[in-house]
Amino acid sequence: MKGEKKRSPLFIQGVLLDEQKVDILIEDSRIAGIDAKLEMPASALLIDGRGKAVFPTFVNMHTHAAMTLFRGFGDDHPLQEWLQEWIWPNEKNLTEEIIYWGTRLACLEMIKSGTTAFADMYFHLPAAAKAVEESGIRALLGYTVFDFGDPATAAKVKDEVAEWHCRISKETGSGRVCYGLAPHAPYTVSDKTLSWLADYAAENGLKYHIHMSETESEVENSIAQHGKRPYEHLHDLGILQKTGDRFIGAHSLHLTEEEAEMVGRNRCNVVHNPNSNLKLGSGFKFLYQELSQAGCNVSLGTDGCSSSNNLDMLEATKTMALLQKGWRGDPTTMPAREALEVASRNGYRALGLDGGQLRAGALADLMLVDINNVAFLPHNDNTLSNLIYAAHSDAIDTVICNGRIVMEGRRVADEDEIMKNADKMVGELIKHRP
Ligand SMILES: [Zn+2]
Structure with missing residues (x-):
């Protein structure tokens, strides 16, 4: 059976939960x-919860982790020009080593901003898997x-899908990394391959992660074709x-209400990426209410660092809540508790995991703020509101994933080495500058 080695229990004492x-x-x-007073086992490691509040951690449901190495490269250009002239010529230089350090850097940033799981879509999966394993968090790695x-x-x-499936299953031992399929988009993958991958996903119980309806022009082209x-x-x-519920549709921004119905009826997952959509000028009228009322599980992502510039889910959660209120002209839409639910619990649900909830029996993925x-000042029983609307991720002090501390006092193991090596990789990756 897969799993990590047994270790000491953790005992968090006197932490604030729902005030x-x-x-x-x-x-x-x-x-x-979880209780007002619990007996601390003699073997447990004590974590002092005074001056801290506890929350479930975030799930970044759509990103391209190693693209963090492209942060700030080719900003403020139109999407196609940016891809064709800035990104694709340099992606030819990707190696296992670049992917490894790029993914380590992404995981470091995610841990520092309270994220313990992510859905990734990129290349050289075994190198990414090794990076995630060593970082101590969880990932769904999509074969792109x-x-x-x-x-x-x-x-x-067809050959590679099976080969990677076998390699990733063998090489990851913690149970925190799982393999999925990631056809890039309906406009870059043929109908035959899209269908073949859906059959493979259904037969093997794999997730099917795809970019959907991100831009208006993509929808127009689909109608024309x-x-x-x-x-x-x-x-x-x-x-x-x-x-069905293994489907993960990233973006899904330009939908009609009929499409939202169709997605909900099939219990598909949809991932909102507000910061990326705003920065690329793709739009902002995400149909959150329509999709969730239709039965769709809506989660949240940042997208890659080359389009959202960071992997900060706390920032994305605030943007999402403000956008819903703003474009609908309704301040009661998406209250703070619901926003946190979308950013945490719904992501775990999409991954088929029972995290994102603070209750006995659930996965121990949580953060102390x-x-x-x-x-968070003044203290006035508004802790959740302050987290979503006021705080930045520098308030996140401790992060626990799978019952293990991955950050304490804002320090992550190996962070200096990760930053130094990731920085070195930029010269290996970016050789072409328009
Ligand atoms: Zn993307």
Whole structure:
């Protein structure tokens, strides 16, 4: 059986949860108990919870982790020009070593901003898997597919999907990393390959992570080519029905209410990426209410650092809540508690994990926030509100994933080495400058 080695229980004493002081006992990877007063086992490691509030950690449901090395490169250009002239020529230089350090840097940034799980879509999966394993957090690593309708590439994809599946399953021992499929988008992958991947995902119980309806022009092109919008097209191919709750549709920004119905009916997951959509000028009227009321599980992501510039889920949560209120003209839409639920619990749900909740039996993925940080003052029983609307991630003091401390007092193991090596990789990756 997969799993990490047994270790001492953790005992968090006197921490604020929903404005009440509690003790929390963590045994192995799970929360064993939460109560006003608990007995501390003699073998437990004590964490002083005074001056701290506890929250579930975030799940970044759509990103391209190693692209953190492209941070700030080619900003403020149109999407296609940026891809074709800045990113793609340099992605030819990617190596296992670059992916490894890029992913370590991404994991470091995620831990520092309270994220303990992410859904990734990029290349050289074994190197990314090693980086995630060593960082102590969780990831769904998507094997990224582009075939641009070329039959030879499509044939190669079929071999590689099975090969990577086998390698990732063998090489990861902690149970924190899992393998999925990530066809890039309906406009970069042929219908045949999209369908073949959906069959493979259904047969092998894998997630199917894809960019959907990110821009208006993508929808127009789909209508011109197929006579249908992207989600309608995937529905007609039977993909939404086959993959169901294993489907993860990133962006999904330009949808009609009928499409939202269709996505919800098939219990698909959708990931909102507000900061990336805003920065690339793709739009902001995300149909959160329509999608969730239709039965869709809506989660949150940052997208890669080359389009959202950071991996900070706390910032993304605030942007998401403000955008919903703003474009609907309704301040009651998406209250703070619901925003946190989308950013945490719904992400775990999309990954098929019972994290994102503070209750006995759930996965011990949680963070302690410093309530003496200026954003939490004055203390007036508004802790959750202050987290979502006032705080920055520098208030996050301690992060626990799978029952293990991955950050304490804002220090992460190996952080100096990670930053030094990641910085060195930039010269290896970026050789072409338009
Ligand atoms: Zn993306």
